[in-house]
Amino acid sequence: xxxxxxxxxxxEYAECAADTPxxxxxxxxxxxxxxxxxxxxxxxxxxxxxxxxxxEITFPNEYPFKPPVVSFKTKIYHPNVSNDDKGSMCLGLxxxxxxxxxxxxxxxxxxxxxxxxxxxIDDSIEPSIANEYKENRKxxxxxxxxxxxxxxx
Amino acid sequence: xxxxSAQSIEIYTIEFPDxxxxxxxxxxxxxxxxxxxxQLPITENIQTLSNKDVQKGSDPYGILYVPDLTxxxxxxxxxxxxxxxxxxxxxxxxxxxxALVAVAPWYSAECMNEYFEAARDAPVKAFLVxxxxxxxxxxxxxxxxxxxxxxxxxxxxxxxxxxxxxxPPTGALxxxxxxxxxxxxTDLPYNETLVDMFADTDYVRLWATIGTESGxxxxxxxxxxxxxxxxxxxxxxGTSSFMHLMQRRRRNDLQRRVINxxxxxxxxxxxxxxxxxxxxxxxxxYVYTSxxxxxxxxxxxxxxxxxxxxxxxxxxxxxxxxQPVSSTAxxxxxxxxxxxxxxxxxxxxxxLPCRHIFHxxxxxxxxxxxxxxxxxxxxxxxxxxxxxTKITNNMVRRERMITRMNRNAADRAHTAHxxxxxxADSQAPLSPRRTSSGFGSIGSRIxxxxxxxxxxxxAPDRTSNRPSEIEMGSNQPAAALSPVPExxxxxxxxxxxxxxxxxxxxxxxxEWARQRALALLGTHxxxxxxxxxxCEPRWKRGLRKIFPGFR
Numbered sequence: 001x002x003x004x005x006x007x008x009x010x011x012e013y014a015e016c017a018a019d020t021p022x023x024x025x026x027x028x029x030x031x032x033x034x035x036x037x038x039x040x041x042x043x044x045x046x047x048x049x050x051x052x053x054x055x056e057i058t059f060p061n062e063y064p065f066k067p068p069v070v071s072f073k074t075k076i077y078h079p080n081v082s083n084d085d086k087g088s089m090c091l092g093l094x095x096x097x098x099x100x101x102x103x104x105x106x107x108x109x110x111x112x113x114x115x116x117x118x119x120x121i122d123d124s125i126e127p128s129i130a131n132e133y134k135e136n137r138k139x140x141x142x143x144x145x146x147x148x149x150x151x152x153x
Numbered sequence: 154x155x156x157x158s159a160q161s162i163e164i165y166t167i168e169f170p171d172x173x174x175x176x177x178x179x180x181x182x183x184x185x186x187x188x189x190x191x192q193l194p195i196t197e198n199i200q201t202l203s204n205k206d207v208q209k210g211s212d213p214y215g216i217l218y219v220p221d222l223t224x225x226x227x228x229x230x231x232x233x234x235x236x237x238x239x240x241x242x243x244x245x246x247x248x249x250x251x252a253l254v255a256v257a258p259w260y261s262a263e264c265m266n267e268y269f270e271a272a273r274d275a276p277v278k279a280f281l282v283x284x285x286x287x288x289x290x291x292x293x294x295x296x297x298x299x300x301x302x303x304x305x306x307x308x309x310x311x312x313x314x315x316x317x318x319x320x321p322p323t324g325a326l327x328x329x330x331x332x333x334x335x336x337x338x339t340d341l342p343y344n345e346t347l348v349d350m351f352a353d354t355d356y357v358r359l360w361a362t363i364g365t366e367s368g369x370x371x372x373x374x375x376x377x378x379x380x381x382x383x384x385x386x387x388x389x390x391g392t393s394s395f396m397h398l399m400q401r402r403r404r405n406d407l408q409r410r411v412i413n414x415x416x417x418x419x420x421x422x423x424x425x426x427x428x429x430x431x432x433x434x435x436x437x438x439y440v441y442t443s444x445x446x447x448x449x450x451x452x453x454x455x456x457x458x459x460x461x462x463x464x465x466x467x468x469x470x471x472x473x474x475x476q477p478v479s480s481t482a483x484x485x486x487x488x489x490x491x492x493x494x495x496x497x498x499x500x501x502x503x504x505l506p507c508r509h510i511f512h513x514x515x516x517x518x519x520x521x522x523x524x525x526x527x528x529x530x531x532x533x534x535x536x537x538x539x540x541x542t543k544i545t546n547n548m549v550r551r552e553r554m555i556t557r558m559n560r561n562a563a564d565r566a567h568t569a570h571x572x573x574x575x576x577a578d579s580q581a582p583l584s585p586r587r588t589s590s591g592f593g594s595i596g597s598r599i600x601x602x603x604x605x606x607x608x609x610x611x612a613p614d615r616t617s618n619r620p621s622e623i624e625m626g627s628n629q630p631a632a633a634l635s636p637v638p639e640x641x642x643x644x645x646x647x648x649x650x651x652x653x654x655x656x657x658x659x660x661x662x663x664e665w666a667r668q669r670a671l672a673l674l675g676t677h678x679x680x681x682x683x684x685x686x687x688c689e690p691r692w693k694r695g696l697r698k699i700f701p702g703f704r
Contacts, residue, residue, distance in 0.1 A: 004490075004491050004514065004515065007491060007493070008490070008491045008492050011491075011492045011493070012492065015492075062523075064490060064491075065518075065519055065522075065523045100528045100529075100531075101489060101490045101515075101519060101528040102489035102490070102528055102529055104492075
């Protein structure tokens with residue numbers, strides 16, 4: 001990783017630290033600055049309220065030309081988060097072909113928060129969950145809350 | 154296998170009226186049914202001794218009979234093998250030259266010579282022989298000593314007909330049949346059924362057809378197969394070359410449009426381009442000076458002025474964006490790639506044709522290896538009409554697909570959603586932006602916002618003569634709906650309204666609704682062309698090679 005990229009990550013961290021979006025905590029390790037840990041509280045107006053989610057943001061070597069990789073370490077019942085041990089999220093500006101260098105981690109974090117409040121059904125990674133969200137919202141809410149209780153307390 | 158060797162011999166019973174009892178010329182024989190007559194198909198163990206006078210495509214056939222011997226000695230010997238009531242010449246209508254097939258036992262060369270001599274005098278089409286008492290199985294080839302006639306083999310040349318050897322049991326069977334079917338119709342086996350059907354004077358005799366190689370069914374089947382295969386190959390080759398021709402025309406057409414500036418390959422998402430070093434070197438490089446212009450002045454006033462910016466002006470009015478935020482970013486105090494501030498009179502900056510500035514170190518690597526579009530506004534850095542390398546079939550396919558999708562989306566958007574009133578740009582309001590320039594979801598808002606000004610900044614001729622369906626890829630009406638880009642210089646951040654901010658509930662919801670509508674317009678994520686190709690199965694790639702237009 002180039003020094004330019006490292007510098008940029010440092011800068012972004014400083015920015016994030018100064019103005020962390022509400023309900024977030026960023027754990028930054030200077031030894032391994034390409035891997036951020038984010039503790040995220042489920043937004044109050046979402047069904048994930050009360051849950052505490054651990055995320056990992058990994059910066060590729062080509063950052064900022066390639067997007068950071070977001071993965072949920074805490075299991076979450078969400079159409080846009082893959083239901084496996086990776087818990088990956090790949091939509092919107094996180095897509096490699098949609099990412100542009102001026103985008104910043106803050107916007108990624110905000111995107112995640114937004115998605116927790118309202119999933120993007122049409123760009124889902126888990127079609128079955130997306131379907132449930134669309135067709136049987138009650139069941140979805142129940143499952144999501146159930147998972148919050150089970151994994152995100 | 155010698156040509157015209159016999160593959161099969163078909164023996165069956167025929168019936169025909171006595172030619173002297175009827176007033177008309179009869180050349181038709183009636184074949185009697187298998188269950189009431191003699192039938193014997195011979196398909197194996199036929200040895201061709203001579204194939205003299207066998208014409209290609211005409212199998213020998215005729216009424217079976219036994220030729221008459223002349224010497225008493227031979228006649229006496231013949232009695233062991235041939236019943237005395239077999240069909241002879243005398244049992245056939247006189248003076249009428251029916252085609253004949255002779256059959257005789259080969260018990261001595263001398264007598265065989267007499268048989269052949271008799272056969273030569275008759276209209277014999279073929280001669281069947283068998284060696285009584287010989288071993289079962291394939292009769293020996295003609296070179297075998299048992300076929301010697303003591304004349305050095307001239308009998309084959311003297312005969313005017315081919316000669317075939319069959320196995321002794323078959324020969325005996327034929328002889329038995331000949332003895333049954335040589336007399337009056339009333340003498341026949343099963344005569345109770347036949348007597349009612351035919352006149353008493355009718356002849357009922359055995360008939361033989363010899364199937365030779367040339368006329369047999371198998372070769373004709375092969376010929377048929379070869380013809381079908383040939384036609385198939387011809388069709389494939391024809392279609393393939395036609396499609397290749399079509400594709401070449403499309404490639405040339407796309408290349409022409411690219412050169413004319415009607416199509417922007419990367420903006421459309423057709424192909425990821427990079428900027429060659431030589432083009433990069435042509436981009437202006439200079440030292441950043443904040444004092445060159447008062448950013449406050451150029452501020453919220455509308456962008457079109459940027460048009461008049463002469464290249465020599467080199468003012469740092471770079472992103473004259475029609476959004477509120479752009480005004481604050483106007484002087485671009487920060488490099489969007491490394492997020493470092495430019496230092497006045499010290500930092501060297503590179504300016505792209507869209508007037509955005511970056512550190513040369515930052516932007517050069519990006520343009521050389523990642524993209525040809527400005528990271529801020531996605532305007533192509535490459536000059537209008539720059540045609541990359543070679544237009545591939547894949548690029549043609551994607552361009553067509555994307556154009557079609559755009560058109561469909563535009564059609565649907567027209568019917569679903571009357572165009573927002575604000576600008577002329579909104580003629581095709583909802584273009585699938587995911588495909589268009591690689592912006593999507595949240596990111597698209599930035600793209601939308603900046604792209605709104607794209608026309609202004611990219612080379613004028615490039616945009617002005619674009620057909621509408623291509624143009625809409627660059628005109629993002631979203632700009633009007635959500636004029637709040639996220640990318641702001643860090644020092645301005647606190648003042649911006651972030652659209653993703655959950656607190657801004659109302660615009661945020663509308664934003665999501667809009668995005669869902671967009672996503673519903675059949676926007677599928679389109680990977681860069683070269684990547685797509687590599688993940689296709691091999692057979693599909695092969696098929697594409699043969700039929701290039703194949704989807």
